[in-house]
Amino acid sequence: MARARVLRGTATQADEPEWRPLLDAVGEEVCGDFMWMFEVELSNGTRLHAYKHADTRRYVHLDHTCAAFVFESPDRYRRLPLREVLAAAFTPLPGLAGVTDEQISASWAAVGRLARD
Numbered sequence: 638m639a640r641a642r643v644l645r646g647t648a649t650q651a652d653e654p655e656w657r658p659l660l661d662a663v664g665e666e667v668c669g670d671f672m673w674m675f676e677v678e679l680s681n682g683t684r685l686h687a688y689k690h691a692d693t694r695r696y697v698h699l700d701h702t703c704a705a706f707v708f709e710s711p712d713r714y715r716r717l718p719l720r721e722v723l724a725a726a727f728t729p730l731p732g733l734a735g736v737t738d739e740q741i742s743a744s745w746a747a748v749g750r751l752a753r754d
Contacts, residue, residue, distance in 0.1 A: 670691055696708060
């Protein structure tokens with residue numbers, strides 16, 4: 638299997654949030670668990686939106702088609718399946734202070750819906 642191409646990325650703005658990619662990926666109920674942080678432009682012109690989970694503090698980077706990327710220090714991004722990126726963001730949820738069973742269920746249900754699509 639070929640290794641995913643790694644692209645350089647530069648933060649371009651942190652003033653105008655774009656929620657549509659995350660809403661499309663996880664739905665309204667789970668979207669509320671994230672903070673929009675900034676936008677990134679990749680070396681190929683693709684724009685990503687960086688969302689940080691409020692409880693796990695893990696990032697999900699999505700383009701306008703819901704393609705998911707992971708950050709690789711210092712300035713690179715690699716595409717991974719959305720299901721894997723969301724699972725990585727949600728894995729620490731059980732046991733975190735203030736996280737409800739309903740929140741955990743809704744998060745994993747969003748991942749489960751991706752498996753069926």
